[in-house]
Amino acid sequence: MARTAAPPRPRSAPSPRSSNQSRANATQLYPTKNDLPESSRINAIGLLNQRLADCIDLQTQCKQAHWNVKGADFIALHKLFDEINEEVEEYVDLLAERVVQLGGIAEGTARAVAGRTSLQEYPLNLSSGAEHVDALSDALAQFGRTARIGIEEMNELEDADSADILTEISRGTDKWLWFVEAHLQGESTFKAE
Numbered sequence: 712m713a714r715t716a717a718p719p720r721p722r723s724a725p726s727p728r729s730s731n732q733s734r735a736n737a738t739q740l741y742p743t744k745n746d747l748p749e750s751s752r753i754n755a756i757g758l759l760n761q762r763l764a765d766c767i768d769l770q771t772q773c774k775q776a777h778w779n780v781k782g783a784d785f786i787a788l789h790k791l792f793d794e795i796n797e798e799v800e801e802y803v804d805l806l807a808e809r810v811v812q813l814g815g816i817a818e819g820t821a822r823a824v825a826g827r828t829s830l831q832e833y834p835l836n837l838s839s840g841a842e843h844v845d846a847l848s849d850a851l852a853q854f855g856r857t858a859r860i861g862i863e864e865m866n867e868l869e870d871a872d873s874a875d876i877l878t879e880i881s882r883g884t885d886k887w888l889w890f891v892e893a894h895l896q897g898e899s900t901f902k903a904e
């Protein structure tokens with residue numbers, strides 16, 4: 712069986728700008744014929760790896776809620792949380808593969824994610840539907856915020872495709888936030904002008 716050629720070794724690239732978000736492993740770059748400027752790709756890779764960490768963290772939080780929710784709304788919330796998990800997994804793939812398209816290395820291991828995520832840690836001792844709805848809506852809101860910031864950052868880098876991916880992700884995240892938050896909203900919580 713013929714051996715495939717070894718992939719080209721990534722070469723060192725200049726350090727990304729000094730923000731924490733872009734310090735994510737953007738120091739190695741594979742050659743690509745993608746015509747986005749190298750400096751833009753380096754910065755985009757760092758920022759996308761940051762969002763990737765947030766997104767994988769969010770996905771595990773959805774599963775944590777799916778597995779552990781209890782109470783009268785069990786079956787509805789159990790199914791909803793898994794539906795969100797499945798779509799968030801697609802967001803994970805979009806982000807990771809965009810990193811690689813730009814010549815970077817997608818950093819999606821549990822250990823890399825744990826050290827980089829900007830989301831709050833999901834409490835392990837939650838039980839009721841209300842508790843999980845509250846915690847997961849927090850996580851979705853935090854992630855939606857970072858995705859929206861990411862859109863602006865990608866626009867600044869003139870990377871329209873990464874901005875488009877983050878726009879798709881933030882639009883979906885807002886939808887899921889609505890689905891989850893609706894469990895907290897009712898006549899008693901409606902604030903009239």
Ligand SMILES: [Fe+2]
Pocket residue numbers: 777793
């Ligand atoms: Fe399941």
